[in-house]
Amino acid sequence: MSSQRTLSTAARASLALASALALTLAGCGGGGGGSTPVSNIAKGTSSTTGTSTIAADGKLHAACQSCSATDDATYAGSGAGIWQAINATGAALDVPVSIKGLAGQNVTLVFTNESASTQTMASIALSANMSASILRAQSQAATTAATATSESPTLAAIRDFNYQGWTSLATNQVTATARYAASGTTTTYQVGDTRTFYYADNSARTTTLAQTATTSDGTTVNLWVESSELGTGKITPAIVTSLITQYAQSGGIYDMLVRVGGPLYGPNSQSSLIDGTHQPIDLVVMNFDNNGQAFGLLGYFWALNNFKTGAGQLAYSNQSISLYLDSETLYLGGTYGMNQMLTTMAHESMHMQNFYRRSVLMGSQYAFEPWLEEMSAMMMEDWASATIVPGYNAIRDARFPTYMTYAGHGSYNCGLTTWTPYGTDCESYAVNGSFGGYLNRQFGLSFYQSLLNNRNHTASIDILNEVIGNAQAGASVPSMLRDFASAASGLIPLSSNVTGFTMPARSEAGFTLPAIDPTSLYGGATRDLPTSVPVTLAVLGTFPVVRSRVSGTYSETVRVPVGTTLSVVVD
Secondary structure, eight states: OEEEEOOOHHHHHHHHHHOTTOOOOOOOSOOOOOOOOOOSOOTTOEEEETTEEEEOSSSOEEOOSSSSEEETTEEOSSSOEEEEEEOOSSSOEEEEEEEEEEEEEEEEEEEEEOSSSOEEOOOOOOTTHHHHTTTSSOSSOOOOOOOOSSOOHHHHHHHHHHHTGGGGGOOOOSOHHHHHHHOOOOOOOOTTOEEEEEOTTSOEEEEEEEEEEEOTTSOEEEEEEEGGGBSTTSBOHHHHHHHHHHHHSTTSHHHHHHHHHOOSSOOOSOTTBOOSSSOOEEEEEEOSSOOSOSOEEEEEOOGGGGBOOOSGGGGGOOOSEEEEEEHHHHHHSHHHHHHHHHHHHHHHHHHHHHIIIIIIIIOGGGSOOHHHHHHHHHHHHHHHHHHHSTTOOHIIIIIHHHHHHGGGTOSOSOOTTSOOTTOSSOOHHHHHHHHHHHHHHHHOHHHHHHHHHOOSOSSHHHHHHHHHHHHSTTOOHHHHHHHHHHHHHTTOOGGGOOTTSSBOOEEETTEEEOOBOTTSOGGGOOOOOOSSOOSEEOTTOEEEEEEEEEEEEEEEEEEEOTTEEEEEEEO
16 A cells, blocks of 8 residues: 655644654555445434433434533533534434533534435534634644645555455465465575565666564564665665664564554465465665655555566566655654654555455455545554654644644545545545544554454445444444544543543553543644535534634524534533
8 A cells, every 4th residue: 555644834843843753644545435334323213422322303412421511401510511413304404502501611513424425514604713723722823734635646546456456466266275385485585685676656676685684473574775775875774773673673563563463464365466475574665756855755555566477567566565665754854754654664564464364365345445444554553653653643643633734724524434635625644544543542452453354344334333333332433423523623621531522541452542632732733623614514524613702501503414413512
């Protein structure tokens, strides 16, 4: 899978000031599509939210326990209160909202489209949104964001190949047992040997084997560097050692991946793929574009290289289980660039592992769709970050702030299952990574491992729905998304401790997830809000509207689209 990681001007400036270890990872992968989910809320039924069950009757109900929503119409106390109204009818619904007991709190309305199609948004005043962005987040002003407008066509092609395109080149001619009884050898190399690797544009690059290492399970890791990139001022022995040590050492990136999700490659029944036994992992460092700049495209995994060479496209297979890493980022990006590359390797290794586990072993029909494939890789970054770069977390420090600030308006009305990275209004890495981080903190490592290994369904939305439902009875993708959106858009403080509506720290099995607090964005970034109402609300998209500093009784009749939940957050 390809990896394009870019930084907004705002994020880069604030993160550089905050810490040399801070990594803004704005994305990884190429384009692709997604499936259209079917709402899990039937007409007239109830839905689980947090630890409360909300009647789907179109009326506003208290949606949290041990919080300041003391009943369906009363706010009491000083913490967060959450109410929700579920429109399970076949038409837009006017929902009367009346909550008493306020004393200068902010009221946030969050629309979450849980239906199977986009829904028309009614007009609603947004005047309060202009001032609300400074109410809760830290006061440091954010620099005007400069964002990419699309994803590289090359990267999109790589993702499409890894998802389903590879099947046109695959064959199932022999059983795994028969094949590997007859074949199990691979070419071995010595440090200093040279080898040609093809880059993604099919250009041939001469590389030198700079260093090798052996992982805890005996797998060889080779680090190859484009020969012209070796030397003083470029890829030095220190860079080489840092990369391969972090990847291959005991408890390093490779070990974490295997411990969480199993082997990255191995025996299989595909005779068109290279031998599945005794394969090394090749880390290949190349100068991707020779533009004299760090960042941009950092790295990728391309399943084409898992194939034996052949005719047509297969002529450019490197016959290697490999990751490809940009050399200029490593020697021009300093510590910051190195740390980004380390987390890139964790992300791309999950793509490598997913391809073997789901596409090759289970069958191509079990491949995650692009939106869930990328979400699963970002969830692995979440679990691994603290070990790779102490003090840093990929979701807290990069994905979530981008979700809250993207392009000066946030990336809210962005369909979870529609993969649109770096769009004008939508940045899918930020949305899916943030939601994945929320799920990690709600349900833990066993939930994540169940997601990686679930084979009860082929549609990604069905897989995620089942795994969520197994983790919390009655919960689903839509119900969890609406609670996540309420927590984020409503700026519910971590200190409120409202179950299901905060993202607390979590430690288990040697992994550590730091807490995420929407009221204190990393690097002092300031939350941004939309200044116009979208014509339609995306499938599994959300949209926030803020009413600032309300006292007494907050009253407003809100039109809620078909299949949409209105969440009201007071804090």
